Amino acid sequence: MSNETAEREVILSVRHVSISFDTGHKKKFVAVKDANFDIYKGETFALVGESGSGKTTLGRAILRINPCSEGEIIFEGKRISGNISREEDRNVVRNIQMIFQDPAASLNERATIEYCVSEGLYNFHLYESEADRIAKVDKALQDVGLLPEHKSRYPHEFSGGQRQRVGIARAMIMNPKFIVADEPISALDVSIRAQVLNLMNKLKAEKNLTYLFIAHDLSVVRFIADRIAVIHLGEIVEIADSETLFQVPLHPYTISLLSSVPMPDPIVERTRKHIDYDPSKLDQSGAKRELREIRPGHFVFATDSEFEGYEEKLRSMEQEAK
Amino acid sequence: MDETRNVIISAKDVEVKFRVRDKYLTAIRGVSLDLYEGETFAIVGESGSGKSVFTKTFTGMLESNGTISKGSVMFHGKDLTKLKTDKDWEGIRGAKISTIFQDPMTSLNPIRTIGSQITEVIEKHQGISKAEAKKQAIEMMERVGIANAADRFDEYPFQYSGGMRQRIVIAIALACHPEILICDEPTTALDVTIQAQIITLIRDLQKELGFTTLYITHDLGVVANVANRVGVMYGGQIIEYGTVEEVFFDPRHPYTWALLSSLPQLGIKGEELFYITGTPPSLFNEIKGDAFAPRNEHALKVDFVQEPPFFKVSDTHYAKTWLLDPRAPKLEKPEVIQDLHEKIKKMTDKGGAFHVE
């Protein structure tokens, strides 16, 4: 979590990745366009976007569920997208795990918790004996605040928050280095969201993990993320470290997202402005838009003229801060 | 607040039971609520707290295995709990009391045009000619913010985006100028940026048409935005209610404290967020004492023995917790939500994380 960018070790790179799907018609549906960013070891990198933004598609591409149509994904210096050997594929599975959005849908209802949590252990034979496997499962359950006695239970006997923690235990037992968490709290009741967030933070610190945290609103992300990428209709419009993105959001879409975070304060809410995102106010000249670095580590998706505008805005804000 | 405002609908000690297989589940355990004309009342609660079930008694839309076993809901001198058939409800449900649901697709018929679905409601309840109904429908569509409404009149729901569909659902709900609009999580299925637009739309329409709004939501941020008064529901009961300022800035029930404290907006990076352990009670079992007690770290022994009554905090603010009993030990609300307004003001003022311009 250090701020010295130069020294930070890149664990995963998404290099100019585009992902498209056949729609059955001639036209292909492009879900992600030219996504390009690095994730550093030990950080929580948030990918924030609304439905249809391509955030889940991109997250799943890292797990090799969706193929990239262009570009490549590099994990610890090795390409993991496209055709790779079976051994490398197994290596990706061991090191990159996923936490799903809907705990009810992502657990096998006909299997006991013991099987659900052991599944990865079985697949890679990561245990010495039956007793060792049981001990590992017990440990994994306790790590997420569940009890060893839960092993013989079935998923439907648990509450939403407990099920989500089973999902976390199942991923963590593999001792992964990288976790893709796809909206891990949006399907949960408000009162238990906090518990799952705390747990993720705790495990990250204990196990030296890196997270790609996919979310649809900025309020959660501010609490958990070190750096944030905002994605809109398949295009990444802004990347910055968390503090910067909240202090000096540049892209109008980011500003609109930020303004739509509801605050739990009636007095503030009454006067708070909501800013609609209006793409027609952007540069309509047809100039090429790309992700450019405006300050070290702060990228914004812009044409030349837009970039100048952002630069001007930034400079005046910096002036004011002084 | 104007003290002399008229009560438009009054629920008294409502109890709702569901028969699930051979067991009875008490979903609502004695809820009373008066709605004042023109106000916006928000009911907050988690899933299973009974917030939706309770408001369904206002429109007679309980699932067929549910019954109102006790209590009354008085509306214009009529006890709504006594109405049985669809014919009894005619002129009330969809006309005087309308509902907007979470998923707009469930309220719209996918194989009929948007226009015909709005005109149908207008014709049915107002008994006017087709041409006149169409004129009104287009007017309504414009009012809810559909650009070139006349052209889009003959389109089908799938040609509309999620936000647009919810606007149409609102148009249908308001087509008969209802006195009460029930919004059941109207923005939960929508994107965050659309959510704000829909909330603003409902508020603007309320000002214009003067109906009373009853919001049901789990999102305290939304509540702060829309409500004049708030009721917090837990385990089939309202456990605290008051004006929105009272509930946010001076909450008294430990559950309200917990809900507010666990909001990620208030979280400080690198520190733990407050969280509530466990799960809401199963309503299949009889609940003894305070339903929240097993999850409440501030629970008193008495909470496990005896259900607390409502204690008065102010003329408008009541909370159902033994902590307000004079015999109870003094307890401050958690640190995170002390000086809530100052904290949030700082966050949204210049230089704060949620400041926008």
Added chain:
Amino acid sequence: MEEKILENKSDLFEFASFDKNESEHIAAPQYSYWKSVWRTFIKNKFTVAIAILLLILILFTLIQPMISGYDPLIAPNVNDPEMRFLKPSAEHIFGTDNVGNEVFDVVWAGARNSIIISFVCTFITMVIGVTVGAIWGFSKKMDKWMIEVYNIVSNVPFLLLAMILSYVLGAGMGTLIFVMCVTEWVFVAFFIRTQVMIIRDREYNLASKCLGTSTWTMIKNNILPYLISVIMTYVARMIPSLISYEVFLSYMGLGLGVTKASLGRMISIYTSYMNGYPHLFWIPVTVLAVLSVSLYIVGQRLADAADPRTHM
């Protein structure tokens, strides 16, 4: 009253102890899938009665022919006209037939063969069909050519195929089983394929994939357990329908040879005596109907009980 209770116990207004782990316990008794299936199944008294009836019927058909030693090639009373066409009585429970055989013996011997054939066929087609269908549902490559196989096989006229095969291979139990299985498995496979495709892309399967679970383990642990109920429904329909197939083919002269007792051939022969001795016709038909219907009901109820939505 309430106030009084509380007044006397001022210590009630002290903080209670609080244990965060307490709320994680699940109070409900252990859930077990098969136990729940069983409990749901036996809850309905009518189902239990039918199941008992079916069990007795099946045991009886399996055991009775061994005791009677009925052999269609031997008709001990064929030369005794006195013994022909006797009405049912205490001595001859179902009466006797045109060659003086006890109808009681003939019926059960025939029923036994019908049951054996339908059970064996169902077993074979299910094993092949479910296995092929499960892989078929998962593999997009296989789907392309399996659909063609399905189209061809499902369009071959069954009766024609049965005729050719029974002429080529000669009538007999083995042939009959082969005839009934040779096309039937394709339908099972297609049915299973569709079911697999429905649940294949569910999120929990994606989760298993992310954990490196092989397709085969996924079929075994993620897919088939979800299909127990629909497979049972299928079996519940299949067994009775195969019994009627056997009867039908034997009736047409394509089924079991003259050496084996058969309900179908029995009905075919007895039809000629419909006018004078209707009981000869109605007895085997009734046995057939009772068997089929109770098999179907028990199978359906088992399938319902196997659906976890009916538990609780």
